Amino acid sequence: MNKADFLDKVRSSLHRKASDIVAPAPNLLATIKDFKPSSLVKQFQEEYEAVGGNFHLVKSKKEASEKVLEIIKDSKAKSFVFSNDKLIKSIVAKIAIPEAKIISDADIGISSAYCLIANTGTLVLESSVGRLASLLPASHIAVVKDEQLVPTMAEAIEGLDSLPSAWVQATGPSRTADIELTLTIGVHAPGVVDVIMIK
Amino acid sequence: MEISTHDFKNNAKKALKDKNLQIAMKRATKTFVAKREKAISSLDNFEELRSYCGAVKAHTIEHLDYYLEEFISNLENLGVNVHFAADGEEANKIVTQLALEKNVKTVVKAKSMVTEEILLNDALEAVGVEALETDLGEYILQLDGDFPSHIIGPAMHKTKEQITKLFHEKLGSKEDASIIELTAVARKVLRKGFLKADMGISGANFAVAETGSIVLVENEGNIRLTTSLPKIHLTVMGLEKIIPRLKDLPAFLTILPRSATGQKASSYVSLITGPKKETDPDGPEEQHVLIIDNGRSNILADPKLRDALRCIRCGACLNICPVYQNVGGHAYGWVYPGPIGSVLDPGLLGLDSTHQLPQACSLCGACGEVCPVKIPLPELLLEHRQRAVKQGLSAKAEKIGIGAFAFMATHPKLWNSATKIGRLGSQFLSREGHIKGSKIPVMKEWLKERDFKTPAQKSFREQWRNLKDEK
Structure with missing residues (x-):
């Protein structure tokens, strides 16, 4: 079916002709009220931990770098990959294990985030720095800054000129409940997720 | 699946005698209902959000021609190939032709009810293209030659014991594997599929007219992989999935996971806006969107039933329905079961073969109360019943x-x-x-x-x- 016929069918179903002018969208945007704590950092941490993520608050980039090394050491990962973030490049320079040649072989992926949504404990990942480093490995570490926090998704999308080809809101580890609604962590995407926040 | 909506009574009788089904249904629906209630009660303006989302959807449906056109032209501007199908047969022809033309050997699929509706997997297999379901629930069903019984928990009619046995027989996993072990086995098998696939096929939870974005909601990460790894990404969607603006989305993303799985937020929400940009390090080079009618314009043309097209497929009306809780999804005889199925199926398939479905209702009204977009389900069920009587379809x-x-x-x-x-x-x-x-x-x-x-x-x-x- 071609576009014109398809749209004509929809129009005639609505008993309208192509020339009919339609009403504009209703302007009735609801506000999403939610538990509002005194600090976005605290709210993010609570929500992120509630969905099974690990949260680390650090004071400097140097401390963040040390935390990354510590997590990698404890995880016994053999190789890593990282996304094309400025913040990440300087941090990964000190990592002792080798960078994986193929992303899907890596045990740990390191990235930053576009922003963080406090009321749901969500990382916003976007495609311009690459999609796979935060997706293929079984563990994901995100190094972020507290100034990247926004209260809700509404603020995250406010004032966006255009969207990246992929805008992904990641909330905690990959999970499923497809077998008897029993929560199981780590299906296709990272099952272990850490956020290191520089304050 | 073979449509057996005309035989609800017999299907239901069999379901009530199926011991495994009864165990699985009792375990699952109770959990769903309790989780939803908890998630809703933590929100102090759920009613306001319901009204808002219901109104946005109603407005969109009333002006669907306008918003569809806006959505399509934005897709075209993004370099997306847009296809249109009047019915399942045409849709399958478009997909199989595309797959053959692009020399696709393996397709990875994210869960999509509309592709279940048109039997896309069978069509792909028929032309020699392997179609691999990657949602754990859907994968279980594919291994077993079974079909979904719930919109969001497709394999919820199966007990853990049945799945353990299935994996042992088909994949050689341990005879007494735990749920964690079963999940790990599936991850390993499906990861291989992801890495070799030439095409990823997903559905769409929402389609944003203003930006040309496809919104996908999930927990496992298989949709992220489906839309990121293969060179070609195809979205198959019903024509009713549109919402007007990006700023409408946060409200929908607040009520959908709460109503569906009782989560505040699903693990992953992906907004896919066009194919990979030149400067992107990875992502699909080609994006296709196939918009399907398949009976939806019949519902659209029917002002009394039109509200049914608001549905965002959360499954809350299934879980709360005393009939669904007892007979399970298969008894309804098609992809959309429960109260919303009993309203949609007669619209999509015609009342002749589906008039038993709206009868499978005690008129308790619970479905209407939980619907996050305020579809007047009890009234629509009664409307179908009245029509069935008028058309002489009621029981002798x-x-x-x-x-x-x-x-x-x-x-x-x-x-x-x-x-x-x-x-x-x-x-x-x-x-x-x-x-x-x-x-x-x-x-x-x-x-x-x-x-x-x-x-x-x-x-x-x-x-x-x-x-x-x-x-």
């Missing part, structure tokens, strides 16, 4: 019964003597003030599960007359 016994009732009720003398006989006769069937429904000689099926109080020996009118005489 019901027709005779109602006809007889109408005749008696409009002839007072007959009514009086008949009810007198009934009252007297009932005293013989009565045991300790009750009559077992199964003892009453008419409408056996309906009365089988119902017991009654023995009627009073004298009618109210008789008693009233006697009272007056005594004075």
Whole structure:
């Protein structure tokens, strides 16, 4: 079916002709009220931990770098990959294990985030720095800054000129409940997720 | 799956006798309902959000021509190939032709009800393209040659024991594997599929007209992989998935996971806006969107039923429905079960083959109360019932019964003597003030599960007359 016929069918179903002018969208945007704590950092941490993520608050980039090394050491990962973030490049320079040649072989992926949504404990990942480093490995570490926090998704999308080809809101580890609604962590995407926040 | 909506009664009877199904259904629906309630109660403006989302969807449906056109032109500007199909057959032809033209050997699929509706996997297999379901629930069903029984928990009719046995037989996993072990086995097998796939096929939870974005909601990460790894990404979507603006999305993303799985937020929400940009390090080079009608414009053309197209497929009305809880999804005989299925299926397939579905309802109204976009489900179920009667599709016994009732009720003398006989006769069937429904000689099926109080020996009118005489 071609576009014109398809749209004509929809129009005639609505008993309208192509020339009919339609009403504009209703302007009735609801506000999403939610538990509002005194600090976005605290709210993010609570929500992120509630969905099974690990949260680390650090004071400097140097401390963040040390935390990354510590997590990698404890995880016994053999190789890593990282996304094309400025913040990440300087941090990964000190990592002792080798960078994986193929992303899907890596045990740990390191990235930053576009922003963080406090009321749901969500990382916003976007495609311009690459999609796979935060997706293929079984563990994901995100190094972020507290100034990247926004209260809700509404603020995250406010004032966006255009969207990246992929805008992904990641909330905690990959999970499923497809077998008897029993929560199981780590299906296709990272099952272990850490956020290191520089304050 | 073979459509058996016409045979609901027999399907339901079988379902009630299926021990595994009964165990699985009891375990699952209770959990869903409890989780939803908890998630909703933590939100102090759920009613406001419901009204908002319902109004946005209603507005969009009323102006669907406008928003579809806006959405399509934005897709085209992004370099997306847009395809249109009037029905399942045309849709399958478009997808298989595309797959063959692009030399696709393996397709990875994210869960999509519309592709279940059109039997896309069968069509792909028929032209020699491997179609691999990657959602864990869907993968279980594919391994077993089974089909979904729930919109968001497709394999919820299966017990853990059945799945352990299935994986042991088909994938060689341990005989007593735990759920964690089963999940790990599936991850390993499916990861290989992801890495070799030439095409990823997803559905769409929402399509944003203003930006040309496809919004996908999930927990496992298989949709992220499906839309990121293969060179070609195809979205198959029903024409009703549109929302007007990006700023409408946060409200929908607040009510959808809460209504569906009782989560505040699903693990992953992906907004896909066009194919990979030149500067992107990875992502699909080609994006296709296939918009399907397949009966939806019939519902759209029907002002009384149009509200059904608001549905965002959360499954809350299934979980809360006392009929669904007992018979499970398969009894309904098609992809969309439960209250919303009983409303949509007659619209999509016609009432002739589906009129038993709206009857599978006690009119308790719970479905209408939980719907996050305020679809008046109980009213729509009644609308279908009325139409079925008008079209002469109701059961014979019901027709005779109602006809007889109408005749008696409009002839007072007959009514009086008949009810007198009934009252007297009932005293013989009565045991300790009750009559077992199964003892009453008419409408056996309906009365089988119902017991009654023995009627009073004298009618109210008789008693009233006697009272007056005594004075």
